[in-house]
Amino acid sequence: MPKNIEQLLSQVGLLPSESKVYLGALELGPSTVQHIAAKARISRTAAYEAIELLQKRGLMSSSLSGKKRLYIAEDPHRIVSYLKGEQQKFATTLEDIEQTIGTLHLMSGGIKPAVKVYEGEEALPAYFDQLAKANPSAMYEISNLDDVYAHLETETIQASRKAVSWKDIKTLRLLHRGEIRHRRDDVEYGMLDESFGEFHGDISIYGDFVSMMTFIGRPVVVILESKSVADTMRALFNAAWDRTRRA
Template structure:
């Protein structure tokens, strides 16, 4: 029982055994402590040195032998009080520097965060990020032709279904040379514009405080820029484009 309690106070299992054995035996050579503690002699030496360094044991020589003895349990109390004082000092120091650290953190948070993705799996990861939007709306400009080349009908349907389940609405300006969209999307308001006049090779998406741009032709890659100012600016450009697109709107 005492061993467990001493372990709770910071002693190791073997330190507790050696300390209690020494306390029971009184001043005695290491081999006696080792035998009573059930710890091999070499390890007992290591434990004794550790306990001596913490003021919990001491040693003296008598004749040609070296004797070891446990110090009073009050030394444990003094040790804990010392540790308590050190912790309080550390807490005071931390409380003093936290405001300075928060200032540094705020400066970092002001910087736009940019993430880069490659390949089809990377573009899937970008799409999954759209679904984490907290304001339940997305604005996007894209080429349906290139989207169809990258993602299958099933993959596009799965994405639309997930977005619908989350109640995320989307407004899209898009081009599509080959006909009508195969995937029905009840949560989308779309404006189709002529590809001959407005060729698009990237997918641009605004969601929450993020702007995602993915390259759909040739090498597949995407970037997500996390910046409220950048996202708001891109939304303003989208609104301008949305109004202008009415002039060129094609039948779906």
């Protein structure tokens, strides 16, 4: 029995046992299930199950010859007819699903945000790698610079920053607590006063991403991808930016 034909039948949706039974019955002509099972080299039970499935697909039929029931493989052209019917069903189902995508999103509460967490030595490089992949035109950051300088080596920060093409980011705004030690000409700075409360760590908003970092103890970076969350955080950042003194 040609293996390539079995594989082809499997690719169009037939189970391996169905392929063996159909091809075996096609070679034998009208035959009993015992003969078909022997030809297909499968058990009689498996042959019965395969025949039942093939009959539902319209690819096998049966007839009585005396007291014996014989099974007949339908003409191979029936496979083409079967596939065309399945293709039409699939096209109709696909169209129905496309029309219900909005309803499905509502049922699931909308598109779920993707969250990635990095810890330890991989945390900072992972943050800058994600920023480089996002390649945003604007970036907004809130940071406690005292935490950054106290818990991260300057060399570590500079090495990780090399992954990003900073010239492509046209708008860079930083709301900060603490002293600026390495001022950059391409960054706009805003000083957070005491009224904003105590906080530790860093939050960055860029594209559809929000990254949250803490450097006290073991460094942890949480990167969340969600347009709605990023838009909300940008709105909050802009509200705070309008209230701050430019540094």
